[in-house]
Amino acid sequence: MSGPVRRSSADYFLQRFVPALNALLEAAAASGEIRADVTAKDIQYSVSNLCQPAEELGPEYSTRMVALLIGGLRYRAGASLAPSDTARRPRS
Numbered sequence: 077m078s079g080p081v082r083r084s085s086a087d088y089f090l091q092r093f094v095p096a097l098n099a100l101l102e103a104a105a106a107s108g109e110i111r112a113d114v115t116a117k118d119i120q121y122s123v124s125n126l127c128q129p130a131e132e133l134g135p136e137y138s139t140r141m142v143a144l145l146i147g148g149l150r151y152r153a154g155a156s157l158a159p160s161d162t163a164r165r166p167r168s
Contacts, residue, residue, distance in 0.1 A: 109150070110149045111148075111149060111150070122145050
């Protein structure tokens with residue numbers, strides 16, 4: 077599928093997905109399960125980036141990145157943002 081059909085499908089998905097995800101995020105934030113400053117766009121871009129595997133780092137690194145995303149959603153004031161497993165972090 078390409079061209080206008082694909083674009084309209086993506087638009088339709090986003091028109092339905094973003095409000096639904098925002099509603100879920102707001103409910104989770106209101107109950108104290110996740111931080112209050114997370115938006116559907118934040119999740120959309122984060123998951124999109126997670127779908128781009130870092131092949132040279134192996135599947136363990138992708139698993140770690142998912143754990144960091146989930147941990148970041150649950151971050152609360154006073155908690156450490158430092159990853160617990162810094163030894164596996166790639167060096168720049």
